[in-house]
Amino acid sequence: MNNSTGKLPAVIQVKLANMNSQSLVQALEQLRDLTDNTVYVRTEEVAQSSLGTHPDASLDVPSDWTRARTIPTLNERICNCMNCGLGSTRTRFVFGSGNENADVMVIGEAPGAEEDASGEPFVGRAGQLLNKILDAIEMPRETVYVANIIKCRPPDNRRPNKEEVAQCEPYLHKQIELVKPKVILALGLTAVNTLLRTNHKMGDIRGKVLQYQNTKLIATYHPAALLRNPEWKRATWEDVQMLKKVCEES
Numbered sequence: 001m002n003n004s005t006g007k008l009p010a011v012i013q014v015k016l017a018n019m020n021s022q023s024l025v026q027a028l029e030q031l032r033d034l035t036d037n038t039v040y041v042r043t044e045e046v047a048q049s050s051l052g053t054h055p056d057a058s059l060d061v062p063s064d065w066t067r068a069r070t071i072p073t074l075n076e077r078i079c080n081c082m083n084c085g086l087g088s089t090r091t092r093f094v095f096g097s098g099n100e101n102a103d104v105m106v107i108g109e110a111p112g113a114e115e116d117a118s119g120e121p122f123v124g125r126a127g128q129l130l131n132k133i134l135d136a137i138e139m140p141r142e143t144v145y146v147a148n149i150i151k152c153r154p155p156d157n158r159r160p161n162k163e164e165v166a167q168c169e170p171y172l173h174k175q176i177e178l179v180k181p182k183v184i185l186a187l188g189l190t191a192v193n194t195l196l197r198t199n200h201k202m203g204d205i206r207g208k209v210l211q212y213q214n215t216k217l218i219a220t221y222h223p224a225a226l227l228r229n230p231e232w233k234r235a236t237w238e239d240v241q242m243l244k245k246v247c248e249e250s
């Protein structure tokens, strides 16, 4: 069959044997949409027992989440995700919250115990400190959008591992695409280095305006780290004042 360009179409067959291949299918579906049916996607279901990370993997997230046009639709499509092991240990999925048309998107690492219990990001002690910091620059919490790199709580608040980040971060990239913030405030090194695909130390990058794709990004300390290291509050204050200035100028 020829397509509208006159070229023979590409036909790619992928077995849904694991979530990486599912991600590939999603990418191919997007490519198909963009290229006027020049890519044909044919998937083949495999027995549940052969699925890798979780027995329900690939069933809980509709493959069309990448085409969600609104934040609530995205939430609806991914909220039952079991793509990594954290899905089976979470109490609540923590999608994100706030102004869906915000100029500023605040991105942290992962839900903690209070967030896991409530389903809301940044509601524990670190969240209360974040609210105070935002109030201090006259950017109240309800005016920004808040999310994490990881949507489910890692047990004992450990740092999420590479596989968990790799499985979950596409959801965050989609959230950013939908919110379209002018500036991202990345809290802590996990957030910064995941978004920028780098391995920076905080001392090297704070105090600068960085770039995530076409969006300005400012890095500062995670409020949970500030609770443990109050001597970092001055630097954080400087960072959020810069955030305010950059936001007003953008």
Ligand code: SF4
Pocket (backbone or CB within 6 Å): 081, 082, 083, 084, 085, 086, 087, 088, 150, 151, 152, 164, 167, 168
């Ligand atoms: S952490 Fe992310 S990828 Fe893992 S189960 Fe939760 S939503 Fe899915």
